[in-house]
Amino acid sequence: MKHELKLYCEKSRLAELRGFLSGVLSASGLSEIIQNQLILAVEEVCANLIIHSHDCNPLNHILLEVHINQDTIIFEIKDSGKAFNIIEYKSPEINAVIKEKRKGGLGLLLVRKIMDKIEFETEPTFNTCRLIKKLKSK
Amino acid sequence: MLSINKASERDHLVIALNGEVDASNSVELDEVIQQAISENVAKILVDGRELEYISSAGLGVFMSYLEDFHEKEVAFVIFGLNEKILNVFHILGLDQLISIKNTREEAEKALYEA
Numbered sequence: 001m002k003h004e005l006k007l008y009c010e011k012s013r014l015a016e017l018r019g020f021l022s023g024v025l026s027a028s029g030l031s032e033i034i035q036n037q038l039i040l041a042v043e044e045v046c047a048n049l050i051i052h053s054h055d056c057n058p059l060n061h062i063l064l065e066v067h068i069n070q071d072t073i074i075f076e077i078k079d080s081g082k083a084f085n086i087i088e089y090k091s092p093e094i095n096a097v098i099k100e101k102r103k104g105g106l107g108l109l110l111v112r113k114i115m116d117k118i119e120f121e122t123e124p125t126f127n128t129c130r131l132i133k134k135l136k137s138k
Numbered sequence: 139m140l141s142i143n144k145a146s147e148r149d150h151l152v153i154a155l156n157g158e159v160d161a162s163n164s165v166e167l168d169e170v171i172q173q174a175i176s177e178n179v180a181k182i183l184v185d186g187r188e189l190e191y192i193s194s195a196g197l198g199v200f201m202s203y204l205e206d207f208h209e210k211e212v213a214f215v216i217f218g219l220n221e222k223i224l225n226v227f228h229i230l231g232l233d234q235l236i237s238i239k240n241t242r243e244e245a246e247k248a249l250y251e252a
Contacts (some may be wrong), residue, residue: 011162015139018158018191036222038231043193047161072175094201094231103168103201106230107194113229 003066005044009054009081014043017064024066028073038133041114042075044107045086045129053081059129075131083122086111086129142170150181150213150249156188159196168199175206179248180213185242187218192226200236213237217245 003024007017018039026037046062054060065076091109092102111118117132139155140157159167169196174182200216207214217239227233239245 001213003220007249011160014160014162015158015194026235032223033225037225040191040193040226043160047195051161096236097201098204098235101205103164103198103202104203108200110194110226110229 001066005064007062009050009060010058034036037114041111044111073133077129080126087120151179152183154185158191161195164195177224182214184216213249215245215248
């Protein structure tokens with residue numbers, strides 16, 4: 001099953017993203033805790049793109065595709081902003097976040113802890129970030 | 139949507155969060171805590187019973203004040219988080235860094251014994 005969302009680059013659209021994801025995941029049979037984790041991880045990547053790659057320009061958009069397969073769920077996030085290579089980005093240590101009184105930096109750490117695999121590809125006109133969650137075989 | 143209610147009780151401030159905290163509104167949470175610190179509130183209780191969602195933007199607000207709480211000897215306790223949100227604190231290990239209690243009674247006890 002494939003689901004798609006065109007998400008405009010405004011922070012106020014994050015609630016719409018959560019609504020979309022929660023609809024898509026509600027039939028997945030995953031626990032509420034896991035569904036919330038997945039929604040959170042996708043939102044963290046999208047919020048990052050909206051704020052840092054698109055400077056919250058509401059004319060820009062991100063394309064999100066969700067593929068629910070037998071043994072994986074794949075979230076594919078495409079945008080044409082400044083490429084942000086999530087794989088090369090080093091998440092800060094929690095202690096450094098506290099010491100420096102930083103308000104950011106925790107998001108991608110969450111993404112790494114929640115997802116099983118993260119892929120990033122950049123092409124001349126767009127970037128693709130793929131978040132992959134394995135479903136436990138029954 | 140997020141609404142934040144503040145109430146003074148005995149010697150502490152209760153900050154009740156209702157709704158969802160994300161990158162669009164975490165600044166509101168930030169302002170409330172910032173104000174409490176500037177007013178030298180010594181005990182802060184966060185009522186999370188009606189909190190439905192929190193992203194890193196909201197978690198980052200709490201984290202960014204941990205040093206201030208420490209320096210100014212502010213007692214800071216969160217209570218009533220649902221299991222989805224507790225899980226998010228747990229993923230990052232924040233439950234080891236912030237005092238989190240189940241009930242208001244436990245939270246008040248922790249606040250006044252600290």
